[in-house]
Amino acid sequence: MSLPTKIRALLQADPTSTTITLVERSPPTPDLTKNEHLIKVHAASPCAGELLWPRMVPTIPEKEEIITCDDVAGVVVSAPTDSPFQPGTEVYARTSYRRPGCARDYAIATTDELARRAGNLSWTESAATPLSAITAWQAFFAQSGIGELGDRAAWKGKRVLVTAAAGGVGVWLVQIGRLLGAEVIGTCGPRNVEFVRGLGASEVLDYGTTDFRVWAASDAEKKVDLVVDCVGGKSLEDAWWTLKDNGAIIGIVQPPEQRKPEALELPGVTAKFFIMTPSGKDLEEITKLVEARKAWPVVDSVWPLEQFEHGYARLESGHARGKVVFDLTLNVPK
Known part of the structure; x- marks a missing residue:
């Protein structure tokens, strides 16, 4: 499929600032030799306190820009030939903090981070699941x-x-x-x-x-x-x-x-x-529980990407019940 020349992304200004702006960037290019997949993002979820992490971990060589949200749900666009997650596969993941995050229309996830998303979850519920x-x-x-x-x-x-x-x-x-x-x-x-x-x-x-x-x-x-x-x-x-x-x-x-x-x-x-380690293997086990209806994610609220300020305000209020999620498929009237 052809990709747009520009995509939306939530960019944190710098490691010492919690200011976020909605910017345009070129789509990321996956390195197939590193088991990277290009994901068309349907939903992404932030984590409480994540805007403070860059100042705690100031040297991240692979993180050329601080794009927020490492929880993602979407569809594989391109994949290594030997990947179990070929184009068209619906997936979710907690991606590595060492790379730019997933609050953008296209993002990167590796084979060992990815899992098949539960078929009985919505996209926003899927994005609410991985980290937690x-x-x-x-x-x-x-x-x-x-x-x-x-x-x-x-x-x-x-x-x-x-x-x-x-x-x-x-x-x-x-x-x-x-x-x-x-x-x-x-x-x-x-x-x-x-x-x-x-x-x-x-x-x-x-x-x-x-x-x-x-x-x-x-x-x-x-x-x-x-x-x-x-x-x-x-x-x-x-x-x-x-x-x-x-x-x-x-x-x-x-x-x-x-x-x-x-x-x-x-x-x-x-x-x-401990800080969790992203694991598609563990997430596959969660998928089994969800599909068997033995456990379920809880979504506090859903926001269009353009309303990220409201989403982060809700997240940082400390009163969210479950997860705050950005739905990238929502259109906001201009």
């Missing part, structure tokens, strides 16, 4: 040390605390935790209590009114085997009090040891911080 679902998947199966997806015996009776359970990653942690057979306790604000319970949480705590230290001390049976914290700061500090001896605490925003209460003595606890 892969993070939850890897938290449970690569970081927790408890057991694999099919090992329900290992998870039976385990109690898991998920902070920000109504957020992008939280909704997947709750759903996958329920599928594992664990007892999931989710934290959220008051308006999301019933929503999180509906995802499969056995108990929901309003973080605004619950003192986690008092809650955990009120009954030894309430303490948890695993904490997955999606917030950092005070939330992470409070979550430490809910852990059992020899439990595990995982942070995806801040290293847990940085917020461990000084007064807390807790033998045998494993504390980990």
Whole structure:
């Protein structure tokens, strides 16, 4: 197919600025020798805090420009001859931060990042899935040390605390935790209590009114085997009090040891911080769950690319339920 000479793209001004502009650029050229595919983008999703990342990782040789959004859903336009994702394949992916992102009409994804998108998802739901679902998947199966997806015996009776359970990653942690057979306790604000319970949480705590230290001390049976914290700061500090001896605490925003209460003595606890690794293999497993209707992405709001300022304002408000998504197929009247 012939490509346009110019495409839309969301460009971050520079690593020290959070200013974004909608610009025109030439379509990217995939390097087939590096397993790169050209994707016609239907939808892309930003991640909270992503505009601050360039100043934290200032030297990215391959990132000639800071185009935002590394979650993408679209159709393969060109591919290496040996790729399982040939032109016309509907795919989604979390792409590498080392390359320009996917908030543009055409983007690049590699073979090992791509997965076939679930046929029962919309394009915006597909774009809402990769980062959040892969993070939850890897938290449970690569970081927790408890057991694999099919090992329900290992998870039976385990109690898991998920902070920000109504957020992008939280909704997947709750759903996958329920599928594992664990007892999931989710934290959220008051308006999301019933929503999180509906995802499969056995108990929901309003973080605004619950003192986690008092809650955990009120009954030894309430303490948890695993904490997955999606917030950092005070939330992470409070979550430490809910852990059992020899439990595990995982942070995806801040290293847990940085917020461990000084007064807390807790033998045998494993504390980990990790950033997910893009993985088409993991995303294929998520596709299976979605197509079996065992788990589902949650979309907070959908915006045309031209209304990116509203989308980022919603994202950074801290009140999004699930993911904010840009739909590149929407036309905005001029």
